[in-house]
Amino acid sequence: MTHHPLNCTDTTSPKIAIIGGGLTGLFTATLLERAFSQGNDKTPVPNITIFEKSRSVGRLATRYRTDSQTGKNWQWAFGAQFFTAKTASFRQFIAPWLETGLLQPWCAQVVNLTPANDSIESSDIQSKEQWNTTQARYISTPKMTSWGRKLADELQHTTMKFKTRVAPLAQYDSSIAEKVDKKTELFDDAGASLGHFDWVVCTAPNGQVVDLMTDSGFSQKNKITEPQMQACYTLMLGWNDIATLPKALSKDVQPEWDVAYLSDSILDRIFIEHQKPAHDDLLPSITIHANNHWSEQHVDDDIETVQSQLLQAAQQALSWNEESAPSQIDSHRWRYAATVVNNKSDKDASGILFDERHQWIVSGDWCGQGNIESCYQMAQQTVEAIYNIHKVV
Structure with a gap:
């Protein structure tokens, strides 16, 4: 990864919400844990929560x-x-599970x-x-489904919340968020608070992301419907x-x-x-x-x-x-x-959509080539964006 010394004095543990417990979400949590644990001793370990609307993880159904x-x-x-x-990089990532035969x-x-x-x-x-x-x-x-469950089992700093539908982000009050020094408060579809988060990473299909980001002020909203x-x-x-x-x-x-x-x-x-x-x-x-x-x-x-x-x-x-x-x-x-993909090459694929002001990231295989390797590549991009801001040099 290429790192940029942004916000290097921030040593608090970042709270990260990942919406969607499919492979993109699981890869993102896995790579986040690895990136922060392998960094400088002063780098805070993230506090990650994955919100999944179904009863289990991984879209390998x-x-x-x-x-x-x-x-x-x-x-x-x-x-x-x-x-x-x-x-x-993806071959290296999957190597341990190839060795075990999973x-x-x-x-x-x-x-x-x-x-x-x-x-x-x-x-x-x-x-x-x-x-x-x-x-x-x-x-x-x-x-x-076995791989997704194994990925979830191996996470050490991540909490899984199943049967949880996150409400559209427009519901949160940014003025209150700024006063409590937090970026975003998430709610479930019944209106109950899910907590405040420094980062929100949405890995749902783009049709669902449109609903989540409606009237939220997400700066990359127009790009969601391109794929x-x-x-x-x-x-x-x-x-x-x-x-x-x-x-x-x-x-x-x-x-x-x-x-x-x-x-x-x-x-x-x-x-x-x-x-x-x-x-x-x-x-x-x-x-x-x-x-x-x-x-x-x-x-x-x-x-x-x-x-x-x-x-x-x-x-x-x-x-x-x-x-x-x-x-x-x-x-x-x-x-x-x-x-x-409309004949786009790997280089032309749009990649993650990053709203730096809100610290919201929209990710998923559809941001790339629409396959499982794209899940991994979008997770890499997400982790780089977050780690660059929170790492301590």
Whole structure:
């Protein structure tokens, strides 16, 4: 990091609120703790609070069901399926969890799949590539949520507040804040005070950030809506055993595959969960992501209607009959799933939005390239902005 000697006489412990307990929030808290603990002995250790509206941390979502007869699980990574690590700093960051096996490379066999239609009787499957360790795709084991929970467990100066919705920042009174020598008082959606904070870091999707920052005087407000975010529907399918899988998913099909990219379909990709590393004990489980453009067009449709359309498209792609139909069916709507970067390069990505007067930072993967490595890069930028002001030279 490049450090600038700003406010070097401030030796009080900074109180930092992080809105959102997804990976950006967890990375930010982790890097903040490391930066301050590795600094000068006089550098104050931050007092960090993460406010998360749901019951758990990390957006690497996992859903599972248990078979009452066998006790085995169907399991679906219905959020991000994997992530890459293209920069040296992020590779260094994830190295400890690779050593323990919590993170593992996924060397999947990838195919292109064209579903059956009027002109072809069965789906056409053609080899595309095999993911390898040169530019690895990584997964968290045994669940995609496992890494987020481990990150949270390892935090030493951070308090987690679950089921807490932070109200729009316009509610706080800046004149009172200045009198008590604090920057911002946060409130929950019932109007109860959550405390005063020197820094507020918001890591929510930009659609939610707009609401949080309305009428707040946030200096970078106009930039919040520059990145466009699209929805994604996820379809989760399960079978009772390998023998009941449709032929397109069986080991007999050639080429064998783990991931399929679809064409001529409202579906985008199919992932075979039980073939991932450290997933051998799962019952047959398939996760399907719909096309983002189609998902965005149907984002407000009834979820049951959408599920029916996705199921029809999946049957067209995987060609099951009555005997090989899935026994488990579920779906999920992600309203803010994919960031449209508009062909920006990494250098052009906007980065965090920093209001220095209020000491508010808006962050998140959507501030970068919309992936998990962007969560880390935005966390780096946030920590640099805060540490530069509070460090003691």
